[in-house]
Amino acid sequence: MSRVSVPCHVKSTVALQVGDVRTSQGRPGVLVIDVTFPSVAPFELQEITFKNYYTAFLSIRVRQHTSTHSPAKWVTCLRDYCLMPDPHSEEGAQEYISLFKHQMLCDMTRVLELRLILRQPSPLWLSFTVEELQIYQQGPKSPSVTFPKWLSHPVPCEQPIPLPEGLPDPSRVSSEVQQMWALTEMIRASHTSTRIGRFDVDGCYDLNLLSYT
Numbered sequence: 001m002s003r004v005s006v007p008c009h010v011k012s013t014v015a016l017q018v019g020d021v022r023t024s025q026g027r028p029g030v031l032v033i034d035v036t037f038p039s040v041a042p043f044e045l046q047e048i049t050f051k052n053y054y055t056a057f058l059s060i061r062v063r064q065h066t067s068t069h070s071p072a073k074w075v076t077c078l079r080d081y082c083l084m085p086d087p088h089s090e091e092g093a094q095e096y097i098s099l100f101k102h103q104m105l106c107d108m109t110r111v112l113e114l115r116l117i118l119r120q121p122s123p124l125w126l127s128f129t130v131e132e133l134q135i136y137q138q139g140p141k142s143p144s145v146t147f148p149k150w151l152s153h154p155v156p157c158e159q160p161i162p163l164p165e166g167l168p169d170p171s172r173v174s175s176e177v178q179q180m181w182a183l184t185e186m187i188r189a190s191h192t193s194t195r196i197g198r199f200d201v202d203g204c205y206d207l208n209l210l211s212y213t
Helices: 170-194
Strands: 003-005 029-036 045-053 057-064 073-082 096-100 111-120 129-138
Touching: 029 129, 045 111, 111 129
Parallel strands: none
Antiparallel strands: 003 129, 029 111, 045 096, 045 129, 057 073, 057 111
């Protein structure tokens, strides 16, 4: 499936308040990054890609256009997605991540704005963020490929050029293959039943023909 990059504006990181402790980018906590699309009409989000930088958990909210007479609403479409299996180790700390619309908790159509909520509970890492953020929407669909009707249901006006002598007729191949398969199974079953009680090695006697006096 094709995809097209969506021009976007990534705003500066904002630190959120956690309890009664105000966090900053130099201390563990929760950060928010807002992404806007000033030159794009509401679109269907297909994929989000970025490089992680010591973010342990990611949540995503989208603002969606609903209708002309009602205001756009914010919806949570991803909640605490794990980017680092263990926040106290470096596993996954600088990985490239791709998130697709089928992984989201809500419909990703009519997107107006995006909000990334980054969380790092470990005090080991002085800063965390996401880098190289890219947003994609679905590109134009490829034209469907149509096959000649005669491949499945030949009609007189659409019959192919007659085949040389000895080659199979396309209109009869399917039925003849089925008949051959059925005949093969019958022969195999019959052959198996006739071999019951016999040795397969040449020169051995038929047990059914042996008699004792």
